[in-house]
Amino acid sequence: MFEKVLICTDFSDGLHRLAHFASSLAVGGIKQIVFLHTVPLWEKGIIPRVDSEKVEQAQTLLTEAVGKNPTNVTVKIEVQSGKPVETILKIAQSYQSELIVLGSQSHSLLTDKLMGSTMAELSSRSPIPLLVLRPQLISAYTAEELTLRCQHLFRSLLLPYDGSEVANYLMQKVKQQAEKQSGRFLEQCVLCWIVKDLNDSQARETLSQVQADLETANLQVEIDIRQGQPVVELLEAAKMIDISAIAVSSGTIGTFREWLVSSFAGEILSRSWHPVLFFPPQR
Incomplete structure (x- = not known):
């Protein structure tokens, strides 16, 4: 990768x-x-x-x-x-x-x-x-x-998704890495969306589209939809799912806005016991 x-x-x-x-x-x-x-x-x-x-x-x-x-x-x-x-x-x-x-x-x-x-x-x-x-x-x-x-630093990635521009950017970067790898070092991804309502059919439909897009890069992709606080639930998912690392990106790290509202990626980088693969913000 x-x-x-x-x-x-x-x-x-x-x-x-x-x-x-x-x-x-x-x-x-x-x-x-x-x-x-x-x-x-x-x-x-x-x-x-x-x-x-x-x-x-x-x-x-x-x-x-x-x-x-x-x-x-x-x-x-x-x-x-x-x-x-x-x-x-x-x-x-x-x-x-x-x-x-x-x-x-x-x-x-x-x-x-x-x-x-x-x-x-x-x-x-x-x-x-x-x-x-x-x-x-x-x-x-x-x-x-x-x-x-x-040997398996990146075999399986946990990918947080919420339909945002940052989330779509993260999917794009992961897909690019999968497409350019010379072997199957990155084999699978788990798409995790923490929603307010577990019956949110739109979220499930959107995740299915993202899943299909990532699968074109020869990846095995699973979907995990949870309810609760995003950081807490993602870290809980990381404990229970067989992953190598959590992948994140951010639109606010290093900006004044992050001083006002802590970024999701910043919290994961600071709190996760699992390896965290951080893709720099789109500049």
């Missing part, structure tokens, strides 16, 4: 473990992996400078984790000094990455707004999709479990 991936780790998120599973990631269609660690500038003194010792330590850690380069995937290591978001965007552009993978702790959207986070800033600035993983899950997986997870 994505062939060129940038994996960003600060080592506390556990994502550097993925360096041991490059071959497993390749099974999922990935052909190029770049591991990036950003070292803050040494600011003791008048002029900030590169912390050479920490750069060398990080380079050694990632090199040892990758080990002998697997033959079925290209693996690169980048250790840079500077601001995380600026560095991530620069490296992603340099390697023509199609996806940025990063870890993020589960917390409130208000915390992101007030304190800021790499995930929050990237979601509003990155021109390419993000895959957000919870460090607790990556750290808890056994090697066998992580092997399977890496």
